[in-house]
Amino acid sequence: MLAPGIEFPHFCAQCEDYPCVEACPVNALSVSKETGAVIVDSNTCIGCGKCIDACPGRIPHLHPKENKILICDLCGGDPQCVKVCQEGLWNVLRIVPRGNYSYKLYARTPEEIARDLAVKIFGEDGARYV
Numbered sequence: 562m563l564a565p566g567i568e569f570p571h572f573c574a575q576c577e578d579y580p581c582v583e584a585c586p587v588n589a590l591s592v593s594k595e596t597g598a599v600i601v602d603s604n605t606c607i608g609c610g611k612c613i614d615a616c617p618g619r620i621p622h623l624h625p626k627e628n629k630i631l632i633c634d635l636c637g638g639d640p641q642c643v644k645v646c647q648e649g650l651w652n653v654l655r656i657v658p659r660g661n662y663s664y665k666l667y668a669r670t671p672e673e674i675a676r677d678l679a680v681k682i683f684g685e686d687g688a689r690y691v
């Protein structure tokens with residue numbers, strides 16, 4: 562991103578139809594019945610990147626050395642990122658109950674998120690550099 566100071570978390574949205582899971586050719590991805598999070602079987606993942614292409618937000622991250630995909634697993638239902646954020650009093654991340662709306666709408670690319678944030682922080686003029 563060209564706009565300075567734009568940093569943001571880029572999380573899995575747990576899309577209701579899980580396109581990443583559908584796209585995996587070796588069934589390395591599954592959905593946790595308890596949390597709805599995507600679970601990666603690292604032993605099975607072949608690092609093909611098809612789940613990244615299938616994700617509307619390009620959220621799965623390919624580990625640069627291990628060549629295995631990384632996706633937020635909600636820490637098994639106890640998100641540590643939320644804890645740290647709350648303990649640090651930033652209060653940006655919160656746990657909210659699952660609602661009756663499309664979660665896929667939250668699966669957005671880093672470019673889309675950065676552009677929106679830049680508009681909020683710098684206004685339309687600042688955003689044209691993103």
Ligand code: SF4
Nearest residue numbers: 585606607609610612
């Ligand atoms: S990168 Fe791994 S998890 Fe993603 S589609 Fe390929 S094999 Fe499946």
Ligand code: SF4
Nearest residue numbers: 573574576581616668
């Ligand atoms: S946001 Fe991306 S990684 Fe998460 S469930 Fe949707 S397609 Fe999969």
Ligand code: SF4
Nearest residue numbers: 633634635636640642
């Ligand atoms: S700390 Fe846990 S819940 Fe937060 S993004 Fe990482 S895996 Fe997901």
